[in-house]
Amino acid sequence: MAEPKKIEVLVYRVGKPGVLETINDDLKSLQALVCGYIEAYTLTPGITLICNEEGRLRGFKPNREVKGGASIVGDFFVCRKSSSGNMLSLTSKDVEKVRTLIEAQP
Numbered sequence: 695m696a697e698p699k700k701i702e703v704l705v706y707r708v709g710k711p712g713v714l715e716t717i718n719d720d721l722k723s724l725q726a727l728v729c730g731y732i733e734a735y736t737l738t739p740g741i742t743l744i745c746n747e748e749g750r751l752r753g754f755k756p757n758r759e760v761k762g763g764a765s766i767v768g769d770f771f772v773c774r775k776s777s778s779g780n781m782l783s784l785t786s787k788d789v790e791k792v793r794t795l796i797e798a799q800p
Contacts (some may be wrong), residue, residue, distance in 0.1 A: 698723065702783040703771040704792050706756045712788060712796065717771070719781055728769055729754075737761060737772065737795055741788055742781075745770035758796055772796070 698720040704712045710791065712715065718724055724732050724744060733747035737760060746754060746768045754768030772792045774782035 701781055703743055703773040704784060704789060704796075705755075705769070705771045706757055706766075706796065707769045710759045712793065714784075715771075722735075724781075727771055734775070735760075735764065735766075736775075737792065738776055739773060741792060742775040743770055743772050744781075760796055 695755075696717075698718040700716050701719045702714060702716050705715045705717075706712045710745060715748050717727060728746040729746060730749075730752070731747040732744050733743065735743040743760065743766065745766050746752070749766075749768040752768075757766050757768060757770060759765050772784065774784055776782055
């Protein structure tokens, strides 16, 4: 069995600062990171936030607010997304941009 592709993402756990991590790019690993079904939220063209689709229903704790005032609950991560929908590693420029969009929140 082939090893899953690995990607570098920013992971935001509730109550902790964002951390750059290398994760497996397979559905089981992505779901484990957000504790359930995944939902994609576009931060900027090409950069996507992945969170738990049922986080609010399941009573997950608030994590961060992002652009437009959207409140994200539970652990989530941010990655690049290709035009064909594949998840990709963040570039160093992406990391700076994401940190500005998310960590600059009060």
